[in-house]
Amino acid sequence: MADQEIQPARNLSGAVRPPGDKSLSHRCALLGALAEGDSVLENFATGADCQSSLACMAALGAAVERDPATGKVTVHGVGLHGLRAPAGQLDAGNSGSTLRMLSGILAAQPFPTAIGGDASLQRRPMRRILTPLREMGARIQAADGDRPPLSFAGTDAPLRAMDYTLPVASAQVKSAILFAGLYAQGTTVVGEPLTTRDHSEILLRHMGAPIHRRRGTPARIEIEGPVEKLSPLGDFRIPGDPSSAAFFLCAAAAFAEGDILVSDVSLNPTRSALLDVLARMGAKAEIVSVADQAGELAGTLHLASHGKKLTGTTIAGEEAVALIDEVPILAVLATATRDGIDFQDVGELRVKESDRIATIAANLAAMGARCDVRPDGLFVPGQQRLHGARLPSHHDHRIAMAFAVAALLAEGPSVIGDAECAAISFPEFYTNLERLAER
Secondary structure: OOOOOOOOOOOEEEEEOOEEEEHHHHHHHHHHHHHEEEEEEEEEOHHHHHHHHHHHHOOOOEEEEOOOOOOOOOOOOOOOOOOOOOOEEOOOOOOOHHHHHHHHOOOOOOOEEEEEEEHHHHHHOOOHHHHHHHHHHEEEEEEEOOEEEEEEEEOOOOEOOOOOOOOOOHHHHHHHHHHHHOOOOEEEEEEEEOOOOOOHHHHHHHOOOOEEEEOOOOOEEEEEEOOOOOOOOOOEEOOOOOOHHHHHHHHHHHOOOOOOEEEEOOOOHHHHHHHHHHHOOOOOOOEEEEEEEEOEEEEEEEEOOOOOOOEEEEOOOHHHOOOOHHHHHHHHHOOOOOOOOOEEEHHHHHHOOOOHHHHHHHHHOOOOOEEEEEEEEEEEEEOOEEEEEEEEEEHHHHHHHHHHHHHHHHHEEEEEHHHHHHOOOOEEEOOOOHHHEOO
């Protein structure tokens, strides 16, 4: 993998359009394949992870077409019972999202399948999906107890509906259970103690599935199965990824005169916690425009620093769940605040593409910054000056991009190790960062 040298910048300004939302793209690929008809997806995420989802569905018999002129992706749905056994083991690449959510579908199929991924993915525990899917009747084997590859024996009877409360809030585990619930006999209920992103529920409702959300503590999402059919998405535009936009919003907020316009980005309320955090620290992003497509909101954001010094904050509980992907870039931003940021309830970061808590701490230390590390979080003090350093990414796309932003804030050049891993979610990241950096 190639390294990337990044020089410091004196400011960051301009306009950027993030790639299509990663979370929504995964779900459109999976559910589009289960629909009866074609789903034409505009602005499908360009990163490698979402391409893995498309490749897996194609291997299962749902043809996928890409139009190089428009960038549109067409998924030819084969219906809920039209998938077929793949020729070999499915490859999720580096994508935990693909493996977890697709497992809910594979668990209900009458044919045997197996799904694995790269070396990084095969180190990641999968017990959180194995436990509920096995309780629904799926026969699944895993390497080393709970690691990929996962092997599904196939089922000759419908899965059993269940009432399952998530022990740890996770949109991917929730989605895996709901997708299995499409095939289960009875009403499958997922209890959600903390709100997680709701793209699966929005898409399923839009496609005609009988799905309902009941308020309460925990909230309960119910799907009545087995579902007869799903309608295709038709022409569906996927808004920009807010987790990708976060790198540019936080970079602009870190500079005294930062000014960024982010266009066509998802404004789904379960994905907008970053805007709340930035606003209470003194970096309010103005919503310039907003539109609705099938229940998914999108719009344009403008953030200008105007010389304001950011205060600190604490991120915990439900907000921590919502911001789990943004913690690396917020940890970098914390060094430029007055009081720092205290991250609590983010132990999930220990089992991402890398141990992100340990990696954040190590890279900040390499740049001369300190932080206090806990098993489930960390505190990054403010008013810290960074110096250039060699910063390994550990093949973790969010670590690579977060510390590329840190390099802009540092004194002296920095080198991001294995920088190409950013292509997992944002292939155009470095090109955009260099275009917006003022030197």
